[in-house]
Amino acid sequence: MAEPIRTTLQEGSVKQAVIDQYADDVSPIIGVDNVSSNHIDLLSTCRDYWPVNSIWMLEGAVPALPQLVIWPQTTEEVSRVLALAHERRIPVVPYGEGSGALGGVVPLRGGIMVDLKRMNRIRNLDQENLLVTVECGLNGAIYEEQLNRSGYTGGHFPQSLRCSTVGGWLACRAAGQFSTRYGKIEDMAVSTEAVLADGTIFRGRSVPRTSTGPRVDQFFIGSEGTLGIITAATLRIWPLPEKRHLASYTFDQLADGLEAIRLFMRAGARPAVVRLYDGQETGNHFPELGDQRSVLILLIEGAAKIVHAEAEVIEQYVLDHGAVDTGPEHVEHWLETRFNISAASRLLQKGAVLDTIEVTTNWHNAHSTYLAMQEALNGVEGTMLASGHWSHVYPEGAALYITVVGFPGDDKITYYKKFWQAAMAACLAEGAAISHHHGIGLHRGQWMGAEHGQGLEVLRRIKNALDPQGIMNPGKLGLREVSKWEK
Amino acid sequence: MGEVNMEELLNCALCPNICRCECPVLQVSGREAVAPSGKARLAAMLQQNQLNWDEQVLEAVSNCLGCRGCTIYCPFAELSLCDELLNTRLTARASGVKLAVTDPYISNLRSYGSPYGQKNWSSAAGEKGAEVLYFAGCTSQANHPSAVESARNLLDKAGLSFQMIEEDCCGYPAEVWGDQELARQLAAENRRKIIESGASTLVTNCPECWLTFTNRYPLWGEELPLEVIDGPTYFLKLMKNGYLKPGKSKFKKVSYHDPCIWARAAKKVDQPREILSLIPGLSVEEPLSYGECTRCCGGGSMFQLSFPEKAAAVAKRRLGEFPDQATILTACPFCREGLLQEGRQVFELIELLDSVCE
């Protein structure tokens, strides 16, 4: 007989009688088929893709278990189930597709998991205004496929496109691989519809820009389920591009590549994809190029004449910085392999601890942050690899994405905590921001004070005002004192 | 079918469900427990004795159509999640756990050699000892005998001598439902009859039968000592060799639904299209997903019997991918059955061929 499942981070749970009563009361509202206390459903929604969860999985443990899973199908249903939970002070965790990288869905205090995948309709495609209104639980790849069928693109291609939801993107301020042209999800979201902890429904207006006070829609973007549930959003869309231009270049020096990017962004070029890899990653992803140089991958798309002009402007800057033209085939290779993440499963089984740490730098500290974080990570015993690339670039800076792999032996969790401490300390010392698009979740909450200063206090006050009972995704986004994980 | 491959299963359990967008059962249910990696996690826990069998666990790991949609984006070339789940399920019975809904079908298999509660023997036909043996399969015989009739007509029209035997179920449904012993009994019985027939070629239009004969029988120690050919390849050959001469079709616009097994396990995506291209006057339009990227009709792994509501929901979702007004053609009895919804016209390729060949 199997032992009962071990939980590593459970900080409490709600009395079973309260949960049972809640299940009885919500069943007539959302239908019995949308309420489950089946132990398999509880087990299946208890974690996301935070690598620590994978380590525990291999040890037969889970972080924490919810007590009930529910699947509301309309905004009104979300409102009613939240109002009841609020009244009874039952913790609620929204669940998209569990691809979050920082433990955001871990139900630290048990309670209710609100799985949003049955809210997956496209409500309206507004071709004149280039807007789509979509529900939160729609899978990313299916969202894009539906738009493509009508001749449009959502322009949002995170590596997790096929395993994440539109609501998850909004909740985490996600970024797609084509973000330099189309923006991050917060740039695409013209309005949101959200339900507050007490069931209040907020519906934003899909007007371009306003001068009507702070834009309430934006409060929810990046709130990671702590302020309410984003039930739908109206997002920008684009006609499918007429032309796509692929180009790659290699640089002797990483810094030259960064400078060339800074200058072509300054000149107004907006390629969809800009990725500059350090030597290690160039060697790993494009072995035919070797690991001595840095490769820059570019994809420019849109109206043919504009694409042509952008390609010319960009080429001038990169060649001026000593780049060697290595042709379109490396970009084709990247396009083919960009969603492949098999290495993680294999490495984890071999005893590795790994993670990716994405931070935001300005141009002035882009290179120094990379060097400092790499040095810090390599300084932690057990680290085998600390490599990096820049993607998601802006006129004022870029996202730096570091991959860490270590073989620490038995004490994997201690190693994990150590290398994150080292990386975050280096990042903050350089003045970079601690996350560009994965968000905060459970794990990164410990650095929110250092990141925001008084800003965190502002966030906490907003949280207290919107969710006075503290039922929404407790323990996340660094909004309260240390959790068991940080101790 | 075989042993669970723990390394591959863990690769999947540790994957962030990259293929979830292509898993039809997940897409119609929205339940994490039936997401591809979700099922792999449960299976891995069972294997590692971290979870005990009960009906809820079995129900979750049975929620797989065997459609191989997950392989489209899967980065692990060696992984066949549906087979790992199937192998996992084979241990449930020993723990006294089974899905109650499948009981009557299992008992039908025992009594009649068909899950549908009727003997398949009415179709024993043709010429005893003929080289070609046409194997219709239980589902066509029970649900759509006119397609079996079409196959026979076509063989007659081609002027070929053929035979049909008193078929037993190929055994796959029994394995899907976790009764390996019964599966092997049925396989042994079929093998005996097939060998006795003296045929040198077996043609089947049922993808599940084809896969079972070609892939599972050898693993079960019941390898068939004759050539097994899929319907689309066989009938195309008859057309190309001039045995069948198609005339004009009464349908104008058609759209071909690739059955998952033909498309992804057998890689037979060109043959049906070539058949269509040889029929004068047809305009063929592809559905949203097609070829090796096709999406399941909901009928894989006997879902129409074990999870009928889910099967219907998957079929409905798939139907939304077809051009309006087009007649849907397919080459699988489960697909035809599943897609016959919402007033759509659905035929098997052999029925179309029968109607256009003199």
Ligand SMILES: Cc1cc2nc3c(=O)[nH]c(=O)nc-3n(C[C@H](O)[C@H](O)[C@H](O)COP(=O)(O)OP(=O)(O)OC[C@H]3O[C@@H](n4cnc5c(N)ncnc54)[C@H](O)[C@@H]3O)c2cc1C
């Ligand atoms: C292989 C891989 C690659 C990735 N690549 C990228 C990438 O390129 N870019 C990127 O930005 N991210 C990436 N991520 C991270 C992750 O996919 C994103 O954070 C994604 O936005 C999470 O979506 P989800 O639906 O899976 O959310 P979940 O993991 O289910 O939830 C994430 C958080 O949001 C909350 N939440 C979910 N839905 C809602 C809602 N409707 N309302 C309120 N709160 C909600 C949850 O409570 C949780 O706190 C990647 C992850 C993986 C595993």
Ligand code: SF4
């Ligand atoms: S089948 Fe492949 S892609 Fe799908 S979850 Fe498993 S490993 Fe990932």
Ligand code: SF4
């Ligand atoms: S075979 Fe089909 S139903 Fe089974 S896990 Fe893969 S995609 Fe899902």
